[in-house]
Amino acid sequence: MVEKVDLLIKNGYVVTMDKEGRLFKNGAVAVSGNRIVAVDKTSSIEQKYSAERVIDATGKIVMPGIVVSHCHTHGQASMGMPAEVEMENFYDELAKWWWPFLEDQLKKEDVYALAKYAITEIAKNGVTTVDDVMEAPKDLPGVLDAEGKAFLEVGMRGILAFEATERISKENGKLGIQENVNFIKKWNDKPDALLRGVMCVHTVFSCSPEMLKEVKELADKYNAWINLHVEESMYEVEYSKKHFGKLPFEHLRDIGFLGPNVLAAQCVNTSDKEIKILKEYDVKVSHNIQTNMVIGVGLAPVPKMIDEGITVSLGNDGFYLDMFETIRTVYITHKGVLKDQSVLPPKKVLEMATIDGARAVGLENDIGSLEVGKKADIIVVDLNEPVPLNNSNIYGNIVSFGMGKNVKYTIIDGKIVVENQKVLTVDEEKVRKEAYDATVRIWTRNGFL
Ligand SMILES: [Zn+2]
Known part of the structure; x- marks a missing residue:
């Protein structure tokens, strides 16, 4: 029996950051509502879960936000x-x-x-x-x-x-x-x-x-x-x-x-x-x-x-x-x-x-690692490097070569907030303009403008 979930992220290099430091080279994460319901090899997850929304993370890293x-x-x-x-x-x-x-x-x-x-x-x-x-x-x-x-x-x-x-x-x-x-x-x-x-x-x-x-x-x-x-x-x-x-x-x-x-x-x-x-x-x-x-x-x-x-x-x-x-x-x-x-x-x-x-911040039971039962705060990162990743070099490559612009998906509380460097929840240009206007107001109050 295949269970329906809300989101599947599959075929990624899953870096769980859990206590055992588990890594799944072809791994997947299943999300239902705002929680992680499974973290495992893609083959195992696909046998047990299906979802309307699937992110194919081939060649990418899946890690906690x-x-x-x-x-x-x-x-x-x-x-x-x-x-x-x-x-x-x-x-x-x-x-x-x-x-x-x-x-x-x-x-x-x-x-x-x-x-x-x-x-x-x-x-x-x-x-x-x-x-x-x-x-x-x-x-x-x-x-x-x-x-x-x-x-x-x-x-x-x-x-x-x-x-x-x-x-x-x-x-x-x-x-x-x-x-x-x-x-x-x-x-x-x-x-x-x-x-x-x-x-x-x-x-x-x-x-x-x-x-x-x-x-x-x-x-x-x-x-x-x-x-x-x-x-x-x-x-x-x-x-x-x-x-x-x-x-x-x-x-x-x-x-x-x-x-x-x-x-x-x-x-x-x-x-x-x-x-x-x-x-x-x-x-x-x-x-x-x-x-x-x-x-x-x-x-x-x-x-x-x-x-x-x-x-x-x-x-x-x-x-x-x-x-x-x-x-x-x-x-x-x-x-x-x-x-x-x-x-x-x-x-x-x-x-x-x-x-x-x-x-x-006192939330280690809820976030910070990819584990069953935790809230689904997950990012998908494409390091886009010309080298094969393995369990020995994965952490080193993330910290040495990762950049914000490599982030393909940011999922917060089970919701996709960022997809391909685009924030889905707000009008980014409007947000930047409103922040600029706020800065102008503050600088004007100070007599700088
Ligand atoms: Zn401070």
Whole structure:
């Protein structure tokens, strides 16, 4: 008896990223509704399942969609922004540029348009989940709803976080916290929804210990994840030593903030003794290598963290929309800096982009690998190389030569969102134009246009 399913992807090189690292050279995946119902050799799947919609993945790779564990979609409006300011340190970067000219200018319509553009491009490049950290403190409440609308229209799985801080006032910090609570209440009791809320704060230098404790309590109360930035620059390390007499992760530990539901982005200047703390509390890390490099804050000690057994995932910080580029940058940079070709083998880097990404956002039971029962977040990639692929070179070729433009299909929650580099759910040209108009509005408010 052949069972009818909704979608069959067959004849592909299936890279499951599951615990056993199963690979099927001529493999297939069967999808029913939003779930994977079978992963096996094509011959076995064809005996058991049929579908109206069949994707022939001959010569292509079938793998789990990429998870971006840290993004700021609104960052798209800041690229090349003509603000002439003198910046002496990382704090200036925020206080003289990022906050006044970008985040303080954002209105809901801008948040919506920029998010929609960024996730449309990201989907084309093989991403199926984005953890986005938004800060638009002058247009609360409802910012996350505006952003969520964009995610739902594109069909992107989203973890949406409002970055609460007290940099403007304590009251504004409370509004930010409430924004997250509202979004959590709206979405987190719906296990099949594309959206999920988390608690989120900025940093130890922009949030008081009292605020951090309150956020931790609320995260525990609502059984939610917490996003924050830690140690992106030495400014934060020096600030923490001066004000709290200890390093940032020691401070966070001592106020009871740390736990397995904490996702710390950046961790560039994390010391060896703090890496032990991350391990002890099972804190997850998001590594955003490209922005760390471009603003010159350093290279996170990722190989040490991984050796310690810490979950390290990958983010793009909202700037670099081709995650294959991010994957490759991570793969090559640590080797070069450490003068050691053996660090971060290709399979590990691909795990960081998929199953470890899922773990970092608390969704490892639902996404991150191709396994029966998981949600159908799948990409089909055509590396288009003049070499035969085999079980020894497959991971290396994906991380070394993969590019966003090689992605033929992006399937999110069982739905085909991208086919042959075309996003099926939105009018791409309109989305780009609306993001451009949002950027013009923001730059005009700043007097740049
Ligand atoms: Zn960030």
